[in-house]
Structure formats: C-alpha cells, structure tokens
Amino acid sequence: MKKTNIHFILFFIFTFFALQSKSDFSIFNLFNTSGGVKPVDNQLYNEECGSCHFAYQPGLLPRRSWNKLMDNQSLKEHFGEDISYEDKEILTKITTYLESNAADISNYRRSVKINNSIDLKNTPIRISSIPYIKRKHHELPLKIIKQEMVGYLGNCTACHNSAKSGNYDEHTVTVPNITAGFINEELNAKPDGYEGVISQIGKNYKILSTKVKESSNSKKLCRVVSLESTDKYLVKTFCKFKGGNWF
Amino acid sequence: MNNKSIIIFIFTSLVLKNSYALIDFESLYKTWGAAANSESITIGKDLWSKEFISGKNCASCHTNDLKQSGKHLKTKKIIKPLSPSANKKRLTSERKINKWLKRNCKFTYNRECTPSEKVSFIEYIRTN
Numbered sequence: 001m002k003k004t005n006i007h008f009i010l011f012f013i014f015t016f017f018a019l020q021s022k023s024d025f026s027i028f029n030l031f032n033t034s035g036g037v038k039p040v041d042n043q044l045y046n047e048e049c050g051s052c053h054f055a056y057q058p059g060l061l062p063r064r065s066w067n068k069l070m071d072n073q074s075l076k077e078h079f080g081e082d083i084s085y086e087d088k089e090i091l092t093k094i095t096t097y098l099e100s101n102a103a104d105i106s107n108y109r110r111s112v113k114i115n116n117s118i119d120l121k122n123t124p125i126r127i128s129s130i131p132y133i134k135r136k137h138h139e140l141p142l143k144i145i146k147q148e149m150v151g152y153l154g155n156c157t158a159c160h161n162s163a164k165s166g167n168y169d170e171h172t173v174t175v176p177n178i179t180a181g182f183i184n185e186e187l188n189a190k191p192d193g194y195e196g197v198i199s200q201i202g203k204n205y206k207i208l209s210t211k212v213k214e215s216s217n218s219k220k221l222c223r224v225v226s227l228e229s230t231d232k233y234l235v236k237t238f239c240k241f242k243g244g245n246w247f
Numbered sequence: 248m249n250n251k252s253i254i255i256f257i258f259t260s261l262v263l264k265n266s267y268a269l270i271d272f273e274s275l276y277k278t279w280g281a282a283a284n285s286e287s288i289t290i291g292k293d294l295w296s297k298e299f300i301s302g303k304n305c306a307s308c309h310t311n312d313l314k315q316s317g318k319h320l321k322t323k324k325i326i327k328p329l330s331p332s333a334n335k336k337r338l339t340s341e342r343k344i345n346k347w348l349k350r351n352c353k354f355t356y357n358r359e360c361t362p363s364e365k366v367s368f369i370e371y372i373r374t375n
Binding site: 051052053054081082083087151154155158 | 319322323324326342350353354
C-alpha cells in the first residue's frame with residue numbers, strides 16, 4: 001500500500017514539471033530570464049518620448065538613471081534641449097513606467113547584463129556610456145557611426161532592425177553601407193538604368209539591375225550598381241531587408 | 248425612447264468617437280491673446296524657412312513640403328507629415344499644439360514664439 005502511494009506521488013510530480021516546462025507561464029520563468037530587453041508597452045511613453053527619438057526601452061537603464069533623467073529640472077537641459085513638463089501628471093506617469101521596468105528590476109537577460117556592468121556608484125544618463133553597451137560596440141569604427149544613415153551611437157534602429165521589439169541580437173543587425181547611404185533615396189526609388197553622381201566621393205554610378213534574393217528564412221531586395229573609378233568600373237551589390245537599410 | 252432613436256443615438260456616438268476632435272482655432276488663438284488675419288498664412292510661410300539661429304529653421308526637420316515626412320535634425324527620427332490633409336491626427340489636440348509649439352520654438356529659435364507667430368504657424372499648417 002505504502003509503495004503504491006510513493007509511485008503515485010512521483011508520477012504526479014514528474015508530470016507536473018514536465019507540463020510546466022512546456023508552458024509559457026511556467027514557474028521556471030522565476031528562475032529563467034527572457035532574452036533581450038522588455039519591449040515598450042506604454043502608449044504614453046511611446047508618444048511623449050518616442051516622437052523625438054527612439055523610445056529606448058526602460059530596461060536599458062537602471063532605476064536611479066531614469067529618476068535622474070526624468071527630474072523636471074534636468075528635463076530643462078535634456079541633452080541640450082528644454083523639454084520640461086507643465087503637466088506634472090503626465091511626467092509622473094512616464095517616470096513611474098520607466099522606473100518600474102528599469103534594468104535593475106527587469107529579469108530580461110540583456111537588462112541584467114546592462115545592470116551588472118554598471119558600478120553602483122555611477123548613475124549613467126547616456127545608454128551609450130554603459131560599460132556593457134560600450135564593450136558590445138567597441139569594434140565599430142567611428143566612420144561607421146558618423147555616417148549619414150547612423151549619426152550617433154544612440155540611433156539604435158539604424159542598425160538593429162529588431163530594436164523596437166527589444167531584440168538586440170547580433171543576427172538582427174545590418175550596418176548600413178556608407179556608399180549605399182549616399183544614394184539611399186535613389187536605391188529606393190529609381191529604376192534600373194538610372195545614372196547619377198555620388199558627389200561625396202566624386203563618382204558616377206549606374207543602377208544596373210534589381211533582384212530579390214531569397215533564403216530559407218529571409219528575403220532581401222538587391223540592386224546591382226556600377227561605380228566608376230578613375231581607372232576602372234567597380235560593380236557592387238547593395239541589399240536590404242524589408243524596412244531596413246541598404247548594406 | 249423608442250428603438251429607432253436608440254439606434255440613431257448609438258450610431259451617432261460611434262461616428263463621433265471615431266472621428267478626430269475638431270478644434271475651435273479662433274478660441275485657441277484667443278487663449279494666446281491673438282487672432283488670425285488675412286496675412287497669417289503668408290507670414291507663416293515666410294517664417295517657415297527663416298533662420299533665427301543659423302542652420303536651423305522649421306524646414307530643417309519638417310521639410311518645405313508639409314505633406315512629406317521629415318527627419319529630426321539631431322536624432323534622425325522620422326517625423327510624420329504635419330499637414331492635416333496628409334496626416335489626419337495633426338492639429339486635433341490643443342494640448343499637443345501648445346506642447347509642440349513651445350518645444351519646437353525653443354529648439355529652433357532658442358525662445359518661445361510670440362502669440363502672432365504661433366497663429367501664423369498654425370494657419371500655415373492648416374492650409375497646406
């Protein structure tokens with residue numbers, strides 16, 4: 001009788017954990033963390049802050065940083081601009097949202113890494129000054145960041161195609177091609193056979209052909225361009241994913 | 248209330264809910280202590296490309312065609328068209344009009360705009 005009971009209990013425990021590991025709302029989530037950072041899920045923040053710049057996820061900075069940034073006095077000098085609030089209610093709502101989803105509160109994998117890299121004595125107000133973020137971008141040459149299509153390190157979406165959904169995975173990155181950036185509009189809109197000049201580098205070019213390249217899980221649009229150098233013609237292929245940049 | 252009037256009532260409230268609020272511009276201008284006149288639109292158009300700080304005017308971010316998308320000078324974020332004919336959400340909230348006029352005047356002119364400048368801008372945006 002006793003032996004049957006133990007078998008019964010063991011079977012029950014085993015089934016419970018087996019089912020739990022398959023479920024989205026599993027107790028394992030308490031120990032396990034999700035990847036990336038939590039996507040923005042606040043309409044007010046999206047509208048108020050996201051109309052001027054990328055709506056940086058709250059999980060990209062610790063609570064103390066948001067607290068410092070969102071103080072109405074510091075918003076008078078928000079990276080050189082006065083964006084202080086008259087409507088304190090809105091300001092409080094946004095600040096509460098940012099603080100309660102901050103990097104030191106979130107259990108998303110990248111938020112945890114960000115937070116762990118910051119010395120407790122420091123309160124960074126630039127995401128680009130966070131040691132983890134700096135380390136992840138240190139290989140990028142300055143000319144890549146300074147190019148027209150990017151401009152500054154805080155322009156996340158210029159390269160991170162899935163930044164909006166909180167996914168900063170390396171596989172989702174396409175760094176815009178500097179040369180392609182000079183003829184971005186033309187690559188988007190002009191037909192095959194179009195000829196023009198890239199004034200920045202003093203080269204004539206011609207768009208030769210257009211094709212769609214498909215692989216198992218992605219589809220990209222490519223354009224073949226001939227660039228005229230002093231002594232030779234160079235043929236380059238620029239591609240882009242839907243909604244992304246030419247690379 | 249009979250069935251018919253209930254249906255009409257529900258239908259009207261649905262229509263009203265889905266359409267964007269209409270702004271009484273005349274009374275909005277009054278709260279600034281100004282009023283539109285026959286010159287406002289042309290003054291607004293001139294101001295649009297005028298630089299009080301070198302290298303910065305309204306068109307720097309919003310372009311000269313209000314029906315086109317623009318790009319923030321500093322952050323490079325895409326700004327949707329300002330013209331209500333191209334973007335139905337524009338000029339539908341007094342709070343937003345006041346907020347953006349204050350912010351963007353400070354950004355572009357380093358000062359707040361005068362009431363008559365504000366009227367000219369809104370009149371110009373409304374009609375383009």
